[in-house]
Amino acid sequence: xxxxxxxxxxxxxxxxxxxxxxxxxxxxxxxxxxxxxxxxxxxxxxxxxxxxxxxxxxxxxxxxxxxxxxxxxxxxxxxxxxxxxxxxxxxxxxxxxxxxxxxxxxxxxxxxxxxxxxxxxxxxxxxxxxxxxxxxxxxxxxxxxxxxxxxxxxxxxxxxxxxxxxxxxxxxxxxxxxxxxxxxxxxxxxxxxxxxxxxxxxxxxxxxx
Numbered sequence: 001x002x003x004x005x006x007x008x009x010x011x012x013x014x015x016x017x018x019x020x021x022x023x024x025x026x027x028x029x030x031x032x033x034x035x036x037x038x039x040x041x042x043x044x045x046x047x048x049x050x051x052x053x054x055x056x057x058x059x060x061x062x063x064x065x066x067x068x069x070x071x072x073x074x075x076x077x078x079x080x081x082x083x084x085x086x087x088x089x090x091x092x093x094x095x096x097x098x099x100x101x102x103x104x105x106x107x108x109x110x111x112x113x114x115x116x117x118x119x120x121x122x123x124x125x126x127x128x129x130x131x132x133x134x135x136x137x138x139x140x141x142x143x144x145x146x147x148x149x150x151x152x153x154x155x156x157x158x159x160x161x162x163x164x165x166x167x168x169x170x171x172x173x174x175x176x177x178x179x180x181x182x183x184x185x186x187x188x189x190x191x192x193x194x195x196x197x198x199x200x201x202x203x204x205x206x207x208x209x
């Protein structure tokens with residue numbers, strides 16, 4: 001797994017994905033069943049499997065492996081709606097469905113495209129903190145093979161079927177905030193078809209990584 005040096009806004013989305021690279025002895029304490037920590041731990045385990053078996057599985061195999069794991073750990077519908085803000089209610093039901101479906105495909109394909117090899121990275125749990133609106137912050141850090149660390153924070157909320165990730169921050173930079181800026185700019189400037197076209201191009205790029 002290649003980790004880009006430094007924290008740059010333009011690469012932050014991929015670096016946010018890069019935190020989910022391994023587990024550390026911290027998780028050996030067996031987090032409470034159904035807890036935010038356990039949601040992340042289980043996702044880590046699937047990502048590790050995809051990375052270790054990346055070459056054998058290929059992109060399609062990793063996509064098949066990761067799809068249920070992403071669906072279980074992320075509230076993708078909530079993230080999709082939130083990324084558009086007030087523009088969401090301006091879309092008709094069919095547009096909302098198309099955007100949500102395409103956003104989900106992009107989210108999963110991004111993981112499958114980037115988590116394809118393992119180079120000794122590990123993930124360490126730092127702490128859990130309460131947040132406003134009954135959300136939870138799970139703080140962690142990525143330890144790379146040479147010892148460099150990058151701070152990552154997960155924001156989770158309680159959905160109807162359990163705790164789900166709704167945002168990831170890399171050294172304080174919010175993935176959701178980046179999506180809001182990019183998606184809304186395209187929607188306002190070029191319209192809905194252009195936004196969907198942009199997401200589909202990103203999906204194709206994930207397949208080619």
